[in-house]
Amino acid sequence: MGAPITSSADIEGLAPDDEPFTYIVDLEGTLRVAPRRSEHVACAGGRPVLAAGEIAFERVHGEWVVTEVSNQSTGYCPGPASWPEVAGALDRAGIARPDGFTAAFVFRRCGGCGELNVVKDEHYVCVFCEGGLSGI
Known part of the structure; x- marks a missing residue:
């Protein structure tokens, strides 16, 4: 700890x-x-x-x-x-x-592939599968 x-x-x-x-x-x-x-x-x-x-x-x-x-x-x-x-x-x-x-930093998990993403420049798109990420 x-x-x-x-x-x-x-x-x-x-x-x-x-x-x-x-x-x-x-x-x-x-x-x-x-x-x-x-x-x-x-x-x-x-x-x-x-x-x-x-x-x-x-x-x-x-x-x-x-x-x-x-x-x-x-x-x-x-x-x-x-x-x-x-x-x-x-x-x-x-x-x-x-x-x-x-x-x-803003983090979002992709609902499509499940990968964790760091959102950059308010671009809510998964860098792994190009699926949309939730903005909230």
């Missing part, structure tokens, strides 16, 4: 480098991180989540801040609407953050 981040002191022991972390926000609203090569489902201990993606921290004027955060998780496929959960977890931990995802 991912390491809980409840204050900037929790980031100290993780030794962030140039690579973002995998993160989830658990059902209690706590941000949890794991190495980027970790699966989001493993970071969550197999439990449901409020949000998931990738996150990067950087020290600015002696404080840890979030420099990048996305909802990129093919394990949970959270929508861009999961941002308030991420923002709330970071605010409770007292960690400065952007006003929204620095990269937001």
